Amino acid sequence: MPDSTFPEVRSLDLFADMSDENYAKLMRGAYLQTFPPHVDLIGEGEDADFLHVLVSGAVDLFSSWSNRETSVMIVKPVSTFILAATIRDARYLMSARTMEKSRIVMIPSQDVRAIFDLDAGFARAVVVELAACYRSVIKTTKNLKLRTALERLANYLLSRSQDHDGALNFVLDLEKRQLASVLGMTPENLSRAFKALQAYGVQVNGENVVINNMDDLQTFAKPTSLIDDNRT
Amino acid sequence: MPDSTFPEVRSLDLFADMSDENYAKLMRGAYLQTFPPHVDLIGEGEDADFLHVLVSGAVDLFSSWSNRETSVMIVKPVSTFILAATIRDARYLMSARTMEKSRIVMIPSQDVRAIFDLDAGFARAVVVELAACYRSVIKTTKNLKLRTALERLANYLLSRSQDHDGALNFVLDLEKRQLASVLGMTPENLSRAFKALQAYGVQVNGENVVINNMDDLQTFAKPTSLIDDNRT
DNA sequence: ATACCCGCTTGATAAATATCAAGTGATGAC
């Protein structure tokens, strides 16, 4: 492959299938920016002028209403965020802030839409990506409506274990209050939920998690790929 | 426009922009089927062999886990459902059943994917549709995580009022137990929630709803287009 | 080293929501 701007971006599924020419066009107006931790990037309700690609760091997509706030999802590198708003030329539904120092490529939304019309490979990739995002949020909805907070936590831990090749001990990748918000509960409630999972052999010490009895935990959590597997 | 198979389908946004030739190809393997009320169409976990287009009637998309069941969304005509699974050649994340007598056009998924590659207009329409679906589910998630059941109900009533050009009285379009499931609460809780909204001037008699004091209800419900407007 | 901050925990209590059981009322079958 010839040189390209932002090679990390080029190798993303979303951009891998397009022609070099169209990729170059798309990146002509794009720029890379580095942000410190805890910086607001986007406010919900604003116009989606840019498609964002997180190259390194971590970003929290959250939403507020009537004095309440919740984290809708966490974005980890390398991936895009708020593709749907860009495509529809609509307003952001979520706010975004960096969680740590982050490098982000910003691509003007109008260029994304223009190249979409020019490049069939890109168009296909956008559709596949959007369909995956859609399915992921459907799973979130099922998780919220069908499970209690304790069950959501148990399944979260099983998922993280899977991420580590089924390891029985691992480190939480989120601060606990952040995790509480993602799971749709308060930090106090999360604290108690961790204690309640001791009954199923889960030990938590700071950010370290040990699963002493995988069978017990699975029997309680009843994980299913139709909710918990983010790949399918 | 020349004659086309399933004119109701042809005029959908999703199919309006494609060439007559490709539309004909897409519909070659499609067939229309009529189902009685309360018939299971799809079970979650099955392979997405067909894209479904609801031409008349109503369909409930629901999901089950561990002895619990919840209605994720209701599909009204004319619209497609489970587009994302079709695109990704994946398994259905939701089950589907008819709520009333329904006519449904079923299009083989492989044809959808094939024509997608051939027809740029169709590809664009799929992307726009999927982006809309994605944003709609994000709104559902915000609704669930940021609001209590009472607040969800209040905003639901305001939305239905909007659907009727802001009318102060209208008829519920769902059975109450169905509505309870969509809103993520039990039928008993919904019954009490209706009574609680009397304090804000809402009167419910059977399926008839009267909003006596729109200001009061809005002050309580705090509707926002970033959650409650399904068009943007 | 000391003091402070901050995230987390814990306890007590309140609010929201679900469950179980019984009752009401409309609708439809016979």
Add this chain to the structure above:
DNA sequence: GTCATCACTTGATATTTATCAAGCGGGTAT
């Protein structure tokens, strides 16, 4: 017309979750 069915309602109670208020403890700045 009577009975049965079914959705809905109502009441009593249990569970889940949130709120408020301290307290704990590891890290950091000075």
